[in-house]
Amino acid sequence: MRSGTGPEGSRVLVVEPMGNAGRFLVEAADRLGVHLYAATHKDVHDTYPDRLRSALAGVCATDLTDVPRALDDMEEFCRAHGVRGVTACWELFTPLAALLAERLGLPGNDPALARAARNKILMGQVFTSAGVPAPRSRVVEDEAGAHAVASSRELGWPLVVKPAEQGGSWGVSVVSGPDQLSAAVADARRHAYAEPHGLRLDTRVLVQEYVPGDEFSCETVVVGGVPYPLPVVRKSTTDGGRRVETGHACPSGLPAPLARQVQHTAARAALAVGVRNGVAHTEVKVRPGSDVPYVIETGARLPGGNICEVVEAATGVSTAAASLQAVLGRMPDTTPVRDEAAAIRFLLPERGGRLERVHVPQQPGTYHELRLETGALVPDPADESCRVGHVLARATRVEAAERLADLVVAGARVEVS
Ligand SMILES: Nc1ncnc2c1ncn2[C@@H]1O[C@H](COP(=O)(O)OP(=O)(O)O)[C@@H](O)[C@H]1O
Ligand SMILES: [Mg+2]
Secondary structure, eight states, X not given: OBOSSOOTTOEEEEEOOXXXXXXXXXXXXXXXXOEEEEEEOHHHHTTSOHHHHHHOSEEEEOOTTSHHHHHHHHHHHHHHXXXXXXXXXXXXXXXXXXXXXXXXXXXXXXXXXXXXGTOHHHHHHHHHHHTOOOXXXXXXXXXXXXXXXXXXXXXXXXXXXXXXXXXXXXXOEEEOSGGGHHHHHHHHTSOSEETTTXXXXXXXXXXXXXXXXXXXXXXXXXXTTEEEEEEEEEEEEOOSSOOOEEEEEESOOOOHHHHHHHHHHHHHHHHHTTOOSEEEEEEEEEOTTOOOEEEEEEESSOOSTTHHHHHXXXXXXXXXXXXXXHHTTBOOOOOOOOOOEEEXXXXXXXXXXXXXXXXXXXXXXXXXXXXXXXXXXEOOTTSGGGOOEEEEEEESSHHHHHHHHHHHHHHXXXXXX
């Protein structure tokens, strides 16, 4: 393995860079002197924002839902363009990236395990085999199956109902009684295909034990099977039946030994789903009074929710740059270079409707960015698709950063009609 930060001129193919972390990957590639290429569908490429389109050195147009064809097209493209690293920036394509890396003989993840990083049923199985603490789950096909699990009382109440393959809290419900179960299962099964590529999804449903307590996430960058943990981030969500992400903060505020435990558990989860060269994003919950992190999920991808930005603002570590170094087989720069703090809070509507007006107060130490324009349709606040924008705050201490971001969100008005 080469060490240092010198992958200048290297070429990396990103299998669908259009996720939240795509922009951070683009910035990091620019800083490292890495040339980024995208693999995507032509119609999806047409919807790329200008800044993403213009940052790409080239595009492999293919059908990412057709695995044999996509592998052939991408292999040919990578050989023709001298691509030296492959990464996915879209959770559902992480197994495809692993298969491609293997074909090309480039550093990648274990293709035999890679599907476990996308499918929560397989994920639960590999966690059990590897002894990674995770909530107990049962797999059901329909409402009747969910009622049978609930009436056995083996998982207690509340129960969490979630789709086998989704992200962004889509179709995830915390159910407090049998009367809510059928609707939760129907919601988890609502999408048989993932947009915008039209990828077919596993429509089975997980019924899961509810883990109370605070929630955290942690990135692990893995190179040659060796995990390098990144700082722990505190995650905030709404309470109740729908757990919509409301923000993130770094540092986590956890005592150092517990933060290390979270990093250790996240690394074990990443290795269990076959991450060998690349980044994993792991979410955990820690029961009150316990020091055992339970893994809610791990994905072989960069985090969403601008966590890259939060971590970099607080610690100076670029998760995206480290992930590029990892897929090029280089030692990643994961050592914090500053000890500050940052918090992000999402601007969410109270209900769905047409976005009429957004007012966000100015506050020193903060900036905000809107994701939706006036006139856009905003869905009900049930998952991350209702995010209107965000506020990011920086301070020397995390409590101050969170207070600042909360202050701005409290003074903001998101008006829908
Ligand atoms: N077993 C569980 N116990 C407690 N909360 C959970 C559980 N599963 C999911 N959640 C809550 O729901 C959120 C979304 O669930 P998750 O499994 O991460 O799905 P997604 O892939 O959509 O992000 C989690 O971040 C967490 O707040
Ligand atoms: Mg999640």
